[in-house]
Structures are given as structure tokens and as C-alpha cells.
Amino acid sequence: MATFWNRRTAIIAGVAITLLGAYYVYQSPTSIAYTMSNTTSSNRVPGLEFKLTQSSRNPPVLLATLKNNADTPYTLLKWGTPFDSAALNTGIFKITNAETGVQVEQMVLQINRKMPPPQDELVTIAPGTEEEMQVVFNKPWMPAQKPAKYKVKAEGDLKGLWDKYGGDLTEDDLNAYIESPFSGRKFSTNEVVMEVH
Structure with missing residues (x-):
């Protein structure tokens, strides 16, 4: 029974970390905006x-x-x-x-x-x-x-x-x-x- 709860806790913790990481990347506009504007301006005269x-x-x-x-x-x-x-x-x-x-x-x-x-x-x-x-x-x-x-x-x-x-x-x-x-x-x-x- 204890093994079941440890495995369940590990899965929940893993999912929570993944979701928090995805949220952080999604909410972080710096790298995405910088890459897009850099690509756009580099192809202009x-x-x-x-x-x-x-x-x-x-x-x-x-x-x-x-x-x-x-x-x-x-x-x-x-x-x-x-x-x-x-x-x-x-x-x-x-x-x-x-x-x-x-x-x-x-x-x-x-x-x-x-x-x-x-x-x-x-x-x-x-x-x-x-x-x-x-x-x-x-x-x-x-x-x-x-x-x-x-x-x-x-x-x-x-x-x-x-x-x-x-x-x-x-x-x-x-x-x-x-x-x-x-x-x-x-x-x-x-x-x-x-x-x-």
C-alpha cells in the first residue's frame, strides 16, 4: 500500500512540475518575441x-x-x-x-x-x-x-x-x-x- 502511495505521489509531482514548466515557458515572452522580431528584421533591407x-x-x-x-x-x-x-x-x-x-x-x-x-x-x-x-x-x-x-x-x-x-x-x-x-x-x-x- 505504501508503494502505491509513493508511486502516486511521484506521478502527481512529475505532472505538477511539467505543468509549471510549461506555464513558465508559455508566459515567458522574451525569447519567443526576440527570435521572431530578429528573424523578421534580418530579412529586410x-x-x-x-x-x-x-x-x-x-x-x-x-x-x-x-x-x-x-x-x-x-x-x-x-x-x-x-x-x-x-x-x-x-x-x-x-x-x-x-x-x-x-x-x-x-x-x-x-x-x-x-x-x-x-x-x-x-x-x-x-x-x-x-x-x-x-x-x-x-x-x-x-x-x-x-x-x-x-x-x-x-x-x-x-x-x-x-x-x-x-x-x-x-x-x-x-x-x-x-x-x-x-x-x-x-x-x-x-x-x-x-x-x-
Whole structure:
């Protein structure tokens, strides 16, 4: 009988220690938060910041701003970013109805690009400067309901980014844009509430 109670006490103590240990790990945000933020920031380009603001309600227009806070110039290949002339056809914008939370279904197209990328598909941002681009949300897949509010954010992978001025890029650099120093790095903008009237 005493052996039964000793075994039972040992099992209860083991379960209690396991539960307390799990509770401690679960309640300890330091290591988890540090790892997640470190991973996220390490895959971004230091000093580059994309931002969205609304500049018009009718038609709905968002102003995309790319700011360079670094000490080095950057030249960006616009493809697959808010600066892409085909940005609304590439699926980089996440659009949800601000009231219902329902995501707006977009028509994403497969786009054939001219190689090497022409100069007008590049934008150079000198240190301490910013560039802007207006994106008009006038595609047929946009809901017709007016007035309306939508939460909009852009995110994706950079196709090509060099830490030098555009005039210093060679044709070989442009042909091999996928091998540029920051190709594949993540970008994301703030989330903005876009009003449509």
C-alpha cells in the first residue's frame, strides 16, 4: 500500500512540475518575441521604408512612399512593389473591407517582362531622400459599393535591389537582377484605411 502511495505521489509531482514548466515557458515572452522580431528584421533591407497614405477618395488613390534612411544609395527594380506600374495586377496589395473583414478578391495576372529591365523600371533613392508613386485603385475587381472603407497593406519580396546608383548598374547587373545583393528580401508597408466615395 505504501508503494502505491509513493508511486502516486511521484506521478502527481512529475505532472505538477511539467505543468509549471510549461506555464513558465508559455508566459515567458522574451525569447519567443526576440527570435521572431530578429528573424523578421534580418530579412529586410536596412534603412529602406515603404509607407502608404491616401491622397484621393474619388477615385481612390494611395500614395506609396519609399524612404532611404541609410547612408548608402539604393536602386530598386520596381517589379512586384508598390512602384510597379502593374502593382494592382500582381497581388502585392492585401485589401479587406474595414467593416466586415472580408478580403477583396483580386485578379492577379501573369506578366511578361522585357529583359533586361529598362531604366524606367528602376528608381534610385539617394541617402536621406524619398520617392513617391500614386496607385489608383480603379480596377474592375474593386467593389462598386460607395461609400466604403478598406484596409490596405502591401507586402512581398524584392525582385532586384542594389546598394548603388542606377547609373552604375551594367546590363549584366540588370540581366542578373535576381542575383542582386538584396533580391528576395521582404518588404511591407503600414496598413492604411482607404476611404472610397
